[in-house]
Amino acid sequence: MTNSDVSRMLYEFAEMMDLRGEVFRKNAYSRAAKGVAELDQDIRELAEEGQLQTIPGVGEGISLVINEFIKTGKSDKLEELRNEFPAELTELMRIPDLGPRKIMLLHRELGISTVEELKRAAEQHRVRHIKGFGEKSEANILQGIKMLEKFGHRMLLGDALSLAEAIVAHVRSHDIPLITVAGSIRRMRETIGDVDILVGTDTPERAIDAFISYPFVAEVISWGEGMTIVRMSDGTQADMRIVPPDSYGAALLHFTGSREHNVRLRRIAIQKGLKLNEYGLFDMDDVNLIAGKDETVIYESLGLSFIPPELREDRGEIEAAVSHQLPQLITLSDVRGDLHIHTLMSDGRATMREVAQEARRRGYEYVGLADHSKSLGIASGLSEDDLLASVEQAHHLSEELDFPVLRGAEVDILEDGSLDYSDDVLEQLDFVIASVHLRFKMGRKKMTKRLLTAMSNEYTTILGHPTGRLIGRREGYALDMDKIIEGAKDHRVVLELNGFSDRLDLDDLNSRKAKEQGVMVALASDAHGIEQMENINLAVSTARRGWLEPRDVLNCLTFKELQTFLER
Ligand SMILES: [Zn+2]
Ligand SMILES: [Zn+2]
Missing domain, CATH: 3.30.460.10 (Beta Polymerase, domain 2)
Structure with missing residues (x-):
């Protein structure tokens, strides 16, 4: 039983409370789940010492649930709730914009409990007559189901x-x-x-x-x-x-895939008069096991360098491994800073100081703050005055902590491609991330031009989440990516690889394209709270799938090198 198990259990509770319409208890469980997730002590110890209620969000009731869960591995109350709400109902929560209140309404009024039933009802225009729904929300539901079907059960x-x-x-x-x-x-x-x-x-x-x-x-x-x-x-x-342990490496190779990669490996084995399957690498008459326990030894025995799992897609990695010219893929420890972090000043949840301290704790050499710009009302974008005042504060903080805190901004790209702050303001920032957050729906030509215009601004350092996609929820905007990469090269703009789990934008293939064209990539957490600085892990994984090496990545530069880059 780990902290993450307990936290997962509490989140499930919160979801059930949400479906029941018990907002207060839902919030209580979410808070407790978050509190447990952020503990740096083993929760079992706290339980033994009777100290569970020292965890933020955990009161007497929830502490009883946690105790039962730790002792028995389950919770009777949760089992009851699971019976009350069939799994199909929670599946409905995956449809974008369909909250629990609406789901329960549909369930009560139309007897809907599955996605299939909801789709039929919407197609037959039965949804629009329910109070609180209308033609528009009916159309949105159908659109959402279409996205869900495309995404599948992934x-x-x-x-x-x-x-x-x-x-x-x-x-x-x-x-x-x-x-x-x-x-x-x-x-x-x-x-x-x-x-x-x-x-x-x-x-x-x-x-x-x-x-x-x-x-x-x-x-x-x-x-x-x-x-x-x-x-x-x-x-x-x-x-x-x-x-069996003797086949572990061969099985790992086999079950990691991809299928295409494995097909190539088996072919190489045959050319060498060997046979590769999930039990091991054998000679042709299937008698002598040459390798099986260790994945690395299997690659070696085939005359290949070890191929990191992220590259195993048959996209040229086999050829590179034959000639021992695989890239030296970036790892987390190569990342020296994170330049895309929101603070309390816009829609983030941490202060500048907390961000800086966490950056230092993670072993970074510097950190960059990037709050939203003034037009983004929904995310409390900063006025020019507030932003400039914060530049000052950030630099004071740097001195005080003896840790570089760069003040940038995530500036909105307006409809015509201009940026949301005047040049006078932009000039005073350490760096500028330019991003699209509003008005996605325009033609491919127009959107490409909009981004090119933004990149041609002399103060633009990084193009934020370049395609705007949200995996499973929203397609990226129509865009000519080749032109964007070309533009980035011309204007010396860095393209972002945003590590938010539903963004991963640029994706692996576009990151690789950028690298091949000599365009740098910036790995970003886009954190809105300290815990989200962890998103950098997914950015690194995606960068590895895109064949990126430390030299391809802006925030692998030392602070000195970064300064030189930003001064240009
Ligand atoms: Zn953004
Ligand atoms: Zn952001």
Whole structure:
């Protein structure tokens, strides 16, 4: 039982309370879930000491729930709620803009409990007659369902990764040391079908018992020594494969994929008179095992450099591995700062000081603040006066903390491509991120021109989340990306790779294109709170999928180099 398990359980409670329309309790559970997630102490210790109520958001009632959960691995109250609200209903919450209140209304008035039923009702125009809905919201619902269908039953990488890591930690704690996440999560694809986990052990029963006792397993679909499949309470399917330790590396290779990559490897094996399958690398008569335990040794035995999982898509990595010319992929420790962070001054939740302290704690050499600009009312954009005052404050803070705090801004790109602050103001900032947040719907030509105009502004440093997509919710705006990359090169503008789980924008392919054209990329957390500075991890993963090396990335520069770059 880890802190993240407890936090996950409390979030599920919050979701159920939301469906029940109990806003107050929903907020209480969310607060508690967040409090637990941010603990730096093991929650089991706190429970033992009777100190659960020292966690922000945890009162007496919730502390009882946590205690029961830690002792028994479940919560009776949660089980009751799960029965009250079928999983299909929570599925409806995935439709953009359809909140719990509306879902319950549809459920009561029209008996709708599945996406399919809702689609039919909307198509037959039965939704528009319900109080609180109209023609417009009916059309929005249909549009939302269309997005959901296109996205399929896929999860965002960020969600899948945290679930998979929690399961792995749970099973590992039952004395199963050889275990890892496999499949497309290990390759860090931006969306994930189901969670794949691989175990190497000679005691499969113990691993299976541990797996199905994970608190969020709602149903065991099938189980056996080879593979066990379960469904989680949120509907996610997780598969655990078990192999003998001697085959662990070969199985890991096989179940990490991609299929295309593996097909190529098997072909190389055959050319060498060998045979590769999920049990190992053998000589042709299937007698002698050449390699199997260790993935790296299998690559070596095939005459290849080890290929990092993020590259295994048959996009040229095999050729590069044959000639030992794979890129030296960027890692988290190469990142020296984060330049896209919002503070309390606009719609962020942390003060400048808190951001700076967290940046130092993460081992960065500098940090950059980028609040929204004045036109963005919904995100409390800063007036010119407030912004300029904050430049001053940031520089004082730098001196006081002896840690560079750069003052920039995330400036809106207006409809005609001009920026939302005057040049006089922009000139006084350390850097400028130019982003589109409003008026997405324009033709491809016009939008491309709008961004090119913004990049031609001499103060623009970085183009923020360049395509504007929100994975599973909104397509990127119509855009000629080749022209944008060309423009970035001409104007020496850096393109952002935004690490928000539903953005990952630029994506892997466009990041690689930028690199090939000699355009730098900036990895960004776009954090609106301290905890979101963690988003940088997903930016790094996506950058790795885009073949980026430290030298391709703006915030891998040392502070000195960055200063030179910004002064130009
Ligand atoms: Zn933005
Ligand atoms: Zn932002």
